[in-house]
Amino acid sequence: MHSHHSHSGQFCKHASGSLEDVVREAIRQGFQVYGLTEHVPRYRDVDLYPEEKELSLEELSKQFKDFLVEAHRLKSLYASQITLLVGLETEYITDLDLRGLETLLKELGERVEYLVGSVHHVNGIPIDFDLPTYGSALASFAAENDQGRQEAFLLAYFDAQYELLQRFKPELIGHLDLCRLYTPSLRFGEYPTVCEKIERNVRYAVDYGALFEINAAAFRKQWTTAYPADDIIEIIRSHGGRFALSDDSHGPQAVGLNYHRLREYLIHVDVSELWYLQRSSTSNAAGRTIQAVKFDGEWLDHDFWRQTTT
Template sequence: MPHSHHSHSGQFCKHASGSLEEVVLEAIRQQFQLYGLTEHVPRYRLVDLYPEEAGETTDSLAKQFEKFLVEAHRLKTHYASQITILVGLETEYITGQDLDGLDSLLQKFGDRVEYVVGSVHHVDGIPIDFDQITYERALHNFGDGETNAQEVFLSTYFDAQYQLLQRFKPEIVGHFDLCRLYTPDLRFLEYPSVWEKITRNVEYAIGYGALFETNAAAFRKGWETAYPGKDILILNCGGRFALSDDSHGPRFVGLNYHRLLDYLHAQGVTDIWLLQPSKTPNAAGRSIRPVKFEGEWLGHEFWHGRSTQA
């Protein structure tokens, strides 16, 4: 205690800030005991690059990811006496090409990728977490003014998530309900067919041993809760939760963790889990496993004074 399983840096992610080493040093300063480095995997079509990536190519993104792995493992070794660093990645699923590319990447780098954060950031090829205008374009792609457009949009998101879970069995399920980023008051129970898909995904992830991240980044996006929201958290009563700050630079490390603590405590979460290297391969064939934090995590000294954090 404390832990984070999901992070980014400006060195390897254009919409983040700071170097990877600065992120690690800030985690050490805050006395994190475990910190996961999980840059985005490369994308494979120029059309999928973001505006801030002008001038990049798919080849340069692939080389950038390889450089990330080199630097992450250097930091893991260099700071081993001060912090446990895990080196992973965060997925993309825009088209089937991304899944095939991830397959190849995992085969190429083997155990240099210690774990996977399974996330979906696009629906029908359109990014849903870039800005609200683009999010609404993705929604309207399923019909303008149609009563079922929202339901089809959500169903498409959770079907993509399910495919990702089935194919790669990610150890961490990333921001489970990102699909309502700009509609945080949306209630999935109002869409019965969507709720069935959510239940299917949760049960499948629980079945192979995934951890569901409680992601503090939702607070800085204007939410009153972390990801996932209360309805999913209640559904997840059979699941296991890990902590993530989803930091995008050193100033975001541990940001809003005091609110994360309050949220989990209020919802009755009593156990926190984390990833740990293992000699026995897991369901995905990677040498890492979930373990329950032993001790009183709610009263851990890490939380003392964090209510003063912005």
């Protein structure tokens, strides 16, 4: 059993607990593969979140590099108990973030084993921080009416996602429909041009071999589904996309959180296959030595679920 997306309070100011506590909790719950993926640094003071205001940009960069040191230490220390993968979660606020990530990946080489490709901003404004900030991002688009503004917002989000996919080919597509975090009842079918962008992004990701995460964090955001919701699941499935699991934990208390609900959701949307990442001797489309592997056997029968449903 696996999760490919996590954070800790040691290296992410809006999370809690130490990275080692996260790893120990994953072991206790019976995870066999667990991904450690802190956010990459940001490059402008204006992009720091309120809880980070005491940090300089240099300190933020050092915090990320310290994460990599600790993650690899834990990977070695607990190798007999769990397979830890060391990756990162992307940011795309301006092109500065993409250029910074390109430089970072060249510098770090194989110390970064894989990427979770995520977008958390539109027009340079956070869309998952709180409802008023999301409203500011939405209001930053000029349009004749609310529907036009919503459409412009969604188009910008999926264009940013596409740019990220093209430049980095992340192995895991992070919370693909985060853009409707505060509007979970929104259906993309109401916006045909948005659907075209989604289909384009999904086709591109499928072609180079990405996995699409089914992310349990949506449940703690009061969604009745995981990310992505069922309409996106159908689009991914229609193009032959492959799914992997993530808890997107922000501390040991959230490791495996709502995985019992995730199991029910997977059954509901008829996901019959799961995939996960493992180290490889050959390079993938992005040039990183990691590959997707199909879950062997029936994932519904895995012993892991017995403890999550009791």
